[in-house]
Every structure is written in structure tokens, then in C-alpha cells.
Amino acid sequence: MSTIHWTETHTRHSARWHSENASPLPRRTVVADDRMKANDAYRQACEGTALLWQGDFHNARQLLQAMGRRIDRKPPKSSTSPSKNFHLHRRRSNDRAGVLGMLLVLLDDDYTLTLRRAPNVRQACLQAYGPSKGPMVVSLRELLGVLGAHQWRLKGIDVPTLGARIHPHYGVFAPVRGEYVDLVAHTPLPPATRHSPATSTAFDLGTGTGVLAAVLAHRGINRVVATDISARALVCARENVHRFALTDRIEVSGPGLFPEDRADLVVCNPPWLPARPTGPIEQGVYDPDSTMLHSFLAGLSAHLRPGGEGWLILSDLAEHLGLRTRQQLLDAIQVAQLRVVDKIDTKPRHPRSKDAADPLHIARSAETTSLWRLTA
Known part of the structure; x- marks a missing residue:
């Protein structure tokens, strides 16, 4: 079990780190909110700094999309070899997932998400992760996947x-x-x-x-x-x-x-x-x-x-x-x-x-x- 640490208003905080794709614990985590610009978020994520979101939930989703657009601006590498093309595509997809995975959210006890305009994610997280073991931090990208899977499970x-x-x-x-x-x-x-x-x-x-x-x-x-x-x-x-x-x-x-x-x-x-x-x-x-x-x-x-x-x-x-x-x-x-x-x-x-x-x-x-x- 890994523990992630961050500082907020001069106070040290920590929580469990969870990643379904076994992403490593971020080297550095800072708090981010609605004032964060997409260019700054993208730059810090590329440098290995994770952003623990404390602002509006819908703004976080928009920021994630904006970061994705900046990644996609880079033309993909290509090869005449089908196998090399496949591995280049996989590497690009993994790199993309790594950068976008740097935007994080905190799930409190019983999987409560306290961000403004946040949906109720408790049932979806309970189904995906099992009973809560206390506060934990996950990437917003993973949480959106959990919510999407919950809708498939319902419908x-x-x-x-x-x-x-x-x-x-x-x-x-x-x-x-x-x-x-x-x-x-x-x-x-x-x-x-x-x-x-x-x-x-x-x-x-x-x-x-x-x-x-x-x-x-x-x-x-x-x-x-x-x-x-x-x-x-x-x-x-x-x-x-x-x-x-x-x-x-x-x-x-x-x-x-x-x-x-x-x-x-x-x-x-x-x-x-x-x-x-x-x-x-x-x-x-x-x-x-x-x-x-x-x-x-x-x-x-x-x-x-x-x-x-x-x-x-x-x-x-x-x-x-x-x-x-x-x-x-x-x-x-x-x-x-x-x-x-x-x-x-x-x-x-x-x-x-x-x-x-x-x-x-x-x-x-x-x-x-x-x-x-x-x-x-």
C-alpha cells in the first residue's frame, strides 16, 4: 500500500494512493483548483507533478479534456512496419494516459467526493473497489472510467x-x-x-x-x-x-x-x-x-x-x-x-x-x- 502526501494551507495531508493500472506514486503532488490554466497543468503533468484537484468537478473534466488536446497536437510517429506502428501507438497511448493520470481527486470515507457540482460516486466506487478502507486518492481519469462502467452495469x-x-x-x-x-x-x-x-x-x-x-x-x-x-x-x-x-x-x-x-x-x-x-x-x-x-x-x-x-x-x-x-x-x-x-x-x-x-x-x-x- 502506498501513501500520497500533499501540503494544503501549510498543513501536511496524506491518504492511500490507488491506481488500477499500477501507476507509480507521483514524485510530487500539489493542490490545484479552478485558477489552474491548462498550459500550466499540462506542463506540470509532463514534468511528473500530480495535481490534486480542489475546485469544481465539471471544471476538472474540462481541464482534463484540454490537457488531452495539447497531447494530441503532437503528430504521432509512424513506421512502414505494422508491428513497429503498433508498438509506437501503444507507447503513445501509455504516455498519454500517464500525463492525464496526473490530475487527481480525493475520495473521503465511504467514497464521498466533496468537490463542487460533483456527482454521487459512492455506489460506483463501492462496486469497483469494494468496501472503503478510508480516504484514498485516484486519478480523475480512472474515476470517470469507474463511473462509465457503473452506467454500463446499470443499463x-x-x-x-x-x-x-x-x-x-x-x-x-x-x-x-x-x-x-x-x-x-x-x-x-x-x-x-x-x-x-x-x-x-x-x-x-x-x-x-x-x-x-x-x-x-x-x-x-x-x-x-x-x-x-x-x-x-x-x-x-x-x-x-x-x-x-x-x-x-x-x-x-x-x-x-x-x-x-x-x-x-x-x-x-x-x-x-x-x-x-x-x-x-x-x-x-x-x-x-x-x-x-x-x-x-x-x-x-x-x-x-x-x-x-x-x-x-x-x-x-x-x-x-x-x-x-x-x-x-x-x-x-x-x-x-x-x-x-x-x-x-x-x-x-x-x-x-x-x-x-x-x-x-x-x-x-x-x-x-x-x-x-x-x-x-
């Missing part, structure tokens, strides 16, 4: 395949890209599952919100075991399973990847890009060295019933970015002594795939999401 995300809404929690990857859900909803089930639905079993590895487990249950699979390594995801999946009234069909288990026993169908939608995440939200997208992908392939044969299938849902974005080759994926499948039965492809429908201003637009526009049907 939910429409999943047409289920005819219902899924409710993601803070730090759990939200199924905003529906193409991978549709692949699981429409790919023909393995013969053993179709012929004996009353005794069929499926595993959903890395379940997140539980959306794919719910899709499998809706398709008639009698028993679904959903796993995840994230404690937040396990809580989120259990709540959604209860909301869908599927607790008699879906068991949420973990933390871990594979459950005990074998299944007729094992579904895995691992993070698609082999890179290091910078926070809990990114863990659904980035996975260093494709650890989850290789763990799934290595353990699949031992967890399949005779005639069973493993469904790997994977984008080829990493291939277009030069982070992984198709041959490397095929070699990993072969090393695991698996056979490719079929591959069903679909094109992404999310807005970024059509955004020409996106630094990774060339790769995103060529992206294909595939469901690989694998057998032992």
Missing part, C-alpha cells in the same frame, strides 16, 4: 442472440463486439452434443461476463461450466447467470482455466493480441506471449470427450499487425496434437474497423474473426 448491453441484456462489471471485458457471440450462436454443435443434449456438457473458458456460457445454454446444452482467472469476472458472470435464470444449467467456477472432468464442447475466446496489458480492462484484449491461447491448446485434448470439439474464437488482427503469423498459430495447434476440422470466418462490424483516422486502420480494415473447430 446493460443488448445481446440480440439472447434477446436480453448482459451487465458487465468494472474491470470485466464487455461484449461490445457481437461478431464472436454470433459465431458461437450459429456454428453447428458437435454431433455428440446434438444427439444427446440431455447429457451434453460444455466448458466456457475465460467467461468474462458469462455471455458465451448463456449462449451455449440457450442452444440446449444441458450443463455449462464457465471459468475465469479474474475474481471480478467470476462475480460478474454469476450475477448475469442468475439474472438469466440459468443457475440450474450454468456453473461458474474458478479462478482457473480448465475445470475438472471432460466436455463435449470447450469454447475459448482468448485475448487476441500478444502484448502486455496496462490495466484490468485491457486484460481481455492483450495477453503477453499469448499465454492463454497456448494454455487452451495444450490442455484441450485432455478435457475433450470422444467426438468432442474445441472452439477457438480468434481474430487475425495480430497477424495484420505483425505480432503473430498464421504459421505460428498452425504450428501451436499441431504441437498440441489437434486437428482443424473447419474454420468459420466473419468480418468485424465495430466502428473502429471503418475509422480511417485510426492509427491502426489498415490492419483493422483487413481483420477477420474466426471460429476454429478443433478435435484431438
Whole structure:
């Protein structure tokens, strides 16, 4: 646990320092309010000085936006190499997050935010952080993310395949890209599952919100075991399973990847890009060295019933970015002594795939999401 210190009206203050993306404790912290100019705030943040905001909440949001505009004025570096472009983009994004993360707010006991015109953030913080352990300082940028996640949790995300809404929690990857859900909803089930639905079993590895487990249950699979390594995801999946009234069909288990026993169908939608995440939200997208992908392939044969299938849902974005080759994926499948039965492809429908201003637009526009049907 780190403690942050600052001086206000000649009095020394301190509180717990909290950062979901493990940002280090600022070297120096000063108090700032509505008199702070954007240029001064930007300069001090770039120099490593954190600004603990004591003014109006809406003015703080405007200051954060103004600092972001100053960062964006610098033209991004580019390369002819897709992989170098990706790493340059990631570095720029991380640097941007570091500078904007220097604008801080103090949350008092029970997550009270005492700034003028501040919203009530207590419920959102309780859901994201758990019970309060006393005053703590967080970046305003992180707090806004917590508030946004709270709204998603309240309203939910429409999943047409289920005819219902899924409710993601803070730090759990939200199924905003529906193409991978549709692949699981429409790919023909393995013969053993179709012929004996009353005794069929499926595993959903890395379940997140539980959306794919719910899709499998809706398709008639009698028993679904959903796993995840994230404690937040396990809580989120259990709540959604209860909301869908599927607790008699879906068991949420973990933390871990594979459950005990074998299944007729094992579904895995691992993070698609082999890179290091910078926070809990990114863990659904980035996975260093494709650890989850290789763990799934290595353990699949031992967890399949005779005639069973493993469904790997994977984008080829990493291939277009030069982070992984198709041959490397095929070699990993072969090393695991698996056979490719079929591959069903679909094109992404999310807005970024059509955004020409996106630094990774060339790769995103060529992206294909595939469901690989694998057998032992």
C-alpha cells in the first residue's frame, strides 16, 4: 500500500494512493483548483507533478479534456512496419494516459467526493473497489472510467442472440463486439452434443461476463461450466447467470482455466493480441506471449470427450499487425496434437474497423474473426 502526501494551507495531508493500472506514486503532488490554466497543468503533468484537484468537478473534466488536446497536437510517429506502428501507438497511448493520470481527486470515507457540482460516486466506487478502507486518492481519469462502467452495469448491453441484456462489471471485458457471440450462436454443435443434449456438457473458458456460457445454454446444452482467472469476472458472470435464470444449467467456477472432468464442447475466446496489458480492462484484449491461447491448446485434448470439439474464437488482427503469423498459430495447434476440422470466418462490424483516422486502420480494415473447430 502506498501513501500520497500533499501540503494544503501549510498543513501536511496524506491518504492511500490507488491506481488500477499500477501507476507509480507521483514524485510530487500539489493542490490545484479552478485558477489552474491548462498550459500550466499540462506542463506540470509532463514534468511528473500530480495535481490534486480542489475546485469544481465539471471544471476538472474540462481541464482534463484540454490537457488531452495539447497531447494530441503532437503528430504521432509512424513506421512502414505494422508491428513497429503498433508498438509506437501503444507507447503513445501509455504516455498519454500517464500525463492525464496526473490530475487527481480525493475520495473521503465511504467514497464521498466533496468537490463542487460533483456527482454521487459512492455506489460506483463501492462496486469497483469494494468496501472503503478510508480516504484514498485516484486519478480523475480512472474515476470517470469507474463511473462509465457503473452506467454500463446499470443499463446493460443488448445481446440480440439472447434477446436480453448482459451487465458487465468494472474491470470485466464487455461484449461490445457481437461478431464472436454470433459465431458461437450459429456454428453447428458437435454431433455428440446434438444427439444427446440431455447429457451434453460444455466448458466456457475465460467467461468474462458469462455471455458465451448463456449462449451455449440457450442452444440446449444441458450443463455449462464457465471459468475465469479474474475474481471480478467470476462475480460478474454469476450475477448475469442468475439474472438469466440459468443457475440450474450454468456453473461458474474458478479462478482457473480448465475445470475438472471432460466436455463435449470447450469454447475459448482468448485475448487476441500478444502484448502486455496496462490495466484490468485491457486484460481481455492483450495477453503477453499469448499465454492463454497456448494454455487452451495444450490442455484441450485432455478435457475433450470422444467426438468432442474445441472452439477457438480468434481474430487475425495480430497477424495484420505483425505480432503473430498464421504459421505460428498452425504450428501451436499441431504441437498440441489437434486437428482443424473447419474454420468459420466473419468480418468485424465495430466502428473502429471503418475509422480511417485510426492509427491502426489498415490492419483493422483487413481483420477477420474466426471460429476454429478443433478435435484431438
